[in-house]
Amino acid sequence: MADGAPEESRVRIDLTAVVVAVDAGQPYVLTVDTAEAPGIALPSGPLVAGQRTLQAGLRAWVEAQTKCRLEYVEQLYTFGDRTSNPLDGGEGVTHRAVSIAYLALVSMPMEQLEMQAHWLSWYALFPWEDRREGPHPLLGELHDDLLAKARPAANRAWRQRVDLLFGTGQLPWDEERTLERYEMLYNAGLVDEAFRDREEPIPATPRTNSGVSLAADHRRITATAISRLRAKIKYRPVLFELMPPDFTLSQLQKTAEALSGIPLHKQNFRRLVEQQNLVEETGGVATDTGGRPAKLMRFREDVLLERPRPGLRVSASRRMGAV
Amino acid sequence: MADGAPEESRVRIDLTAVVVAVDAGQPYVLTVDTAEAPGIALPSGPLVAGQRTLQAGLRAWVEAQTKCRLEYVEQLYTFGDRTSNPLDGGEGVTHRAVSIAYLALVSMPMEQLEMQAHWLSWYALFPWEDRREGPHPLLGELHDDLLAKARPAANRAWRQRVDLLFGTGQLPWDEERTLERYEMLYNAGLVDEAFRDREEPIPATPRTNSGVSLAADHRRITATAISRLRAKIKYRPVLFELMPPDFTLSQLQKTAEALSGIPLHKQNFRRLVEQQNLVEETGGVATDTGGRPAKLMRFREDVLLERPRPGLRVSASRRMGAV
DNA sequence: TCAAAAGTGTTATCCTTACACCCATGT
DNA sequence: ACATGGGTGTAAGGATAACACTTTTGA
Secondary structure (H helix, E strand, C coil): CCCCCCCECEEEEEEEEEEEEEECCEEEEEEEECCCCCCEECCEEECECCCCCHHHHHHHHHHHHHCCCCCEEEEEEEECCCCCCCCCCCCCCCEEEEEEEEEEECCCCHHHCCCCEEEEEHHHHCHHHCCECECCCCHHHHHHHHHHCCCCCCHHHHHHHHHHHHCCCCCCCCHHHHHHHHHHHHHCCCCHHHHHHCCCCCCCCCCCCCCCCCCCCHHHHHHHHHHHHHHHCCCCCHHHHHCCCCECHHHHHHHHHHHHCCCECHHHHHHHHHHCCCEEEEEEEECCCCCCCEEEEEECCCHHHHCCCCCCCCCECCCCCCC | CCCCCCCECEEEEEEEEEEEEEECCEEEEEEEECCCCCCEECCEEECECCCCCHHHHHHHHHHHHHCCCCCEEEEEEEECCCCCCCCCCCCCCCEEEEEEEEEEECCCCHHHCCCCEEEEEHHHHCHHHCCECECCCCHHHHHHHHHHCCCCCCHHHHHHHHHHHHCCCCCCCCHHHHHHHHHHHHHCCCCHHHHHHCCCCCCCCCCCCCCCCCCCCHHHHHHHHHHHHHHHCCCCCHHHHHCCCCECHHHHHHHHHHHHCCCECHHHHHHHHHHCCCEEEEEEEECCCCCCCEEEEEECCCHHHHCCCCCCCCCECCCCCCC
16 A cells, blocks of 8 residues: 555545524534644544444434434535645545535523533624624625735636625625635635644734634534525525424524524514414413513424425515615 | 444545536436446546545546546535445445535537447436426326325325425426435335345336436436536526537527426526526527527626626426426 | 517516504513 | 514515517528
């Protein structure tokens, strides 16, 4: 196995999970503090023999590292390029890492999850993605930094793309493009990972506006998860995976807003839920609302068998920062 | 390495490509006849050392096996479960296969591609997915076979799902659910792969209605590609990856119909293309139309920088079999 | 002159968006 | 009584789906 012709390389496969939960209107990802890797990381581990499926392996790792039992799981993406840290075994042995990333959704009775894991607000990672109170105050700053990076040559295209993604112009904000926005910041050298991956020193001037970074490429993976989830709630009823069995329509809307990062129009949201027949009344009411008690609802599992593509085509309320 | 605690297993990673092209209004996938594996297969090969990225590895394999140079490539899904054939190395050594599948789109001057590869019409694999001339004649037969498989217990749910996916009732046909339809047929034992994977003999009664099968799980991978592509043309201008530089609007529509498998309304299709500003006139005309000459168009690359999500929200023409 | 395909104008309908307003409860 | 959030009716605008029709070429 010394050298020579291209040979099958020894490949280490990592299974990585983005476990999402929403509590009190805030979205969280599950993280672990590993002694080995520096910084905060997503739960993950190598694919080992004996697991029948990839998903089974993933569930086992997450449970071992965080005691969190997963319900809904879907595959996100397989990272194997520069974006995944090489983890070279040294000694010239070709030894690359491929990581298969998954998105998991859990309904969180928050108290229940006091473990060696932490729930990290995902807007700590991507502050600019939270526009529920209007465009994020740091957005203008980011936008300017990005424009400043425009190399003369690709000037026009770059500027247009900055405007398209970070939408300070008249173009509407597209909340689904979280990944593309992160990648643009990465390419512009505006997030720490960009330096870390090239083994350059991180600039002394602290970037307060570009969010918390994670170990390896875990922040990129999280951005992938957010993009996927924001898109998916529009055509599949995955939102309900994050809800307790009974909930009020307001709680449902708060959850949708937490994920999308944009404020939603109350009436339209309700009509949408209603006409899609996504929920039914339980008969109970929630009295801890601070105002009129709200009817309790539950998800109608049957919609999965009835409607072709049930989901909430959430649309921003113009009121604040939708554009 | 004999036995004992779960250890990192030796994993073989395959890169597999679904290369799609459209010619004369028919959609094709690129296939190879491998001497080793039985039957028709997609181009694929193991991930080897020396390739910088997964995509680079994929491109190399496809080019080596088919002489086809890829342009547009996107990752589809990573298969590692029962769905991917185990390829056990025998001798009790744990040796599973994970295959990372990609979708590639090529613009095909058909004549140019006379190589050791073959272009297989994708409706040979999935006859029921072609509804351009109305619901496929064999659909009713398939539908009945599926209902006959309903176990008494899961009866209602199964029947409803059959109706939802194979839409003989009043539910509309959802062309994007190609993968789910294939998987339902697989689970019902109505495609040959279901028996092959369990190493059971394929029933003697030939299934003329369930299409041609491919090696390993390649037909499932192709179904994944079709689902993805049918969804994606609606919000990203990937359709143009399949077109020659200059084309007429009719050719564009024929291509969209070939992919979607449903007839489109001419007028509305044109308005959509126009109002989305997806194309511009080249000035030339095509005179080989058989009727009035058509204006030649080209894709406006700029839309990628202008519009938030350009695509063709193609909608079936009611005329034939849309419902 | 006819067939065949390109290309256009117009209308009814539905969905989306936003407005304003009323209801039921705790303090 | 009033603050707070729950819940509803309705109208304007735009996108969609379908209609029928005209234009330009080759045979």
